[in-house]
Amino acid sequence: MKIAVSGKGGVGKTLIAGILARMFAKDGFKVLAIDNDSAMNLSYTLGIDDKTKDQIVPIKEMKSMIEERTNVEGAGPGVYNINPNVSDIPDKYKVSGPDGLQLLVLGGIEEPATGCLCPENALIRTLLYNLFVKRDEVIIVDFEAGIEHLGRGTAKGIDVMLVISEPSQKSLDLCKKIIELSKKLGVINIYLVANKITDESQREIINKKIQNWDVPLYHTVPFDPEIGKADLEGKSPIDYNSNSEGIISIMSLFEKLKKLKKELFDL
Numbered sequence: 232m233k234i235a236v237s238g239k240g241g242v243g244k245t246l247i248a249g250i251l252a253r254m255f256a257k258d259g260f261k262v263l264a265i266d267n268d269s270a271m272n273l274s275y276t277l278g279i280d281d282k283t284k285d286q287i288v289p290i291k292e293m294k295s296m297i298e299e300r301t302n303v304e305g306a307g308p309g310v311y312n313i314n315p316n317v318s319d320i321p322d323k324y325k326v327s328g329p330d331g332l333q334l335l336v337l338g339g340i341e342e343p344a345t346g347c348l349c350p351e352n353a354l355i356r357t358l359l360y361n362l363f364v365k366r367d368e369v370i371i372v373d374f375e376a377g378i379e380h381l382g383r384g385t386a387k388g389i390d391v392m393l394v395i396s397e398p399s400q401k402s403l404d405l406c407k408k409i410i411e412l413s414k415k416l417g418v419i420n421i422y423l424v425a426n427k428i429t430d431e432s433q434r435e436i437i438n439k440k441i442q443n444w445d446v447p448l449y450h451t452v453p454f455d456p457e458i459g460k461a462d463l464e465g466k467s468p469i470d471y472n473s474n475s476e477g478i479i480s481i482m483s484l485f486e487k488l489k490k491l492k493k494e495l496f497d498l
């Protein structure tokens with residue numbers, strides 16, 4: 232199953248992607264977590280040890296590898312292969328984390344709006360296609376705020392798009408855009424998750440605001456101070472306090488996704 236996590240900056244994408252990855256891995260699934268956010272902090276939420284963390288080089292920064300892969304023999308400047316061979320890259324550059332999970336750090340991607348069609352974007356795009364369409368692990372991608380860089384072919388490989396919102400109009404507005412784009416790109420299972428909820432009235436307000444959307448409020452995760460404490464200690468929230476409200480709620484999100492996985496693949 233390929234799960235993409237998207238939403239505005241700060242809403243809790245990395246938290247939810249990272250903790251879900253740990254839960255799938257703990258449950259015995261082969262998991263490959265992908266960091267495609269320019270903040271590149273998924274390794275913290277996953278609880279990757281410091282030594283391994285220090286060794287990580289984001290794919291986007293591997294200039295000579297990218298040059299070699301996208302090079303077109305004899306071509307002049309500005310000409311490069313937009314469909315480079317990337318099939319060996321995940322296994323070559325992934326690192327291992329707790330519960331047997333693995334992490335591949337891509338780094339963020341410039342939005343096409345900037346007009347940048349540089350070789351590293353071509354490579355990362357091809358890599359995402361490879362990950363979504365060719366791999367057989369549970370893949371969980373922590374995306375940058377937008378998903379504009381996804382092509383149709385790549386997006387079709389996404390089995391579940393979790394769009395995360397906090398209780399704010401701004402973050403809901405971006406969710407709406409992401410949902411529309413995801414639909415246009417052919418993603419079928421798109422679910423809204425509300426995070427950092429402090430009381431029932433917030434949930435009611437969100438439900439009211441989205442009543443005309445054709446995407447349900449799939450899950451809510453409460454605001455949980457234990458998550459902030461874990462952050463401050465540099466620990467994964469699941470290792471810091473696995474019984475906190477937030478982690479228990481993400482566990483029930485995990486159970487829903489596991490059930491969905493069964494429905495999608497095992498019947």
Ligand SMILES: Nc1ncnc2c1ncn2[C@@H]1O[C@H](COP(=O)(O)OP(=O)(O)O)[C@@H](O)[C@H]1O
Pocket residue numbers: 238239240241242243244245246247426427428452453454455456458459462477
């Ligand atoms: N449910 C929650 N309760 C308390 N703090 C949270 C919760 N979800 C996220 N946070 C905190 O909010 C900040 C942003 O979360 P993060 O997962 O990094 O967001 P994003 O990846 O969307 O930018 C972090 O400091 C994180 O610890």
Ligand SMILES: [Mg+2]
Pocket residue numbers: 241244245246268270272373
């Ligand atoms: Mg993040």
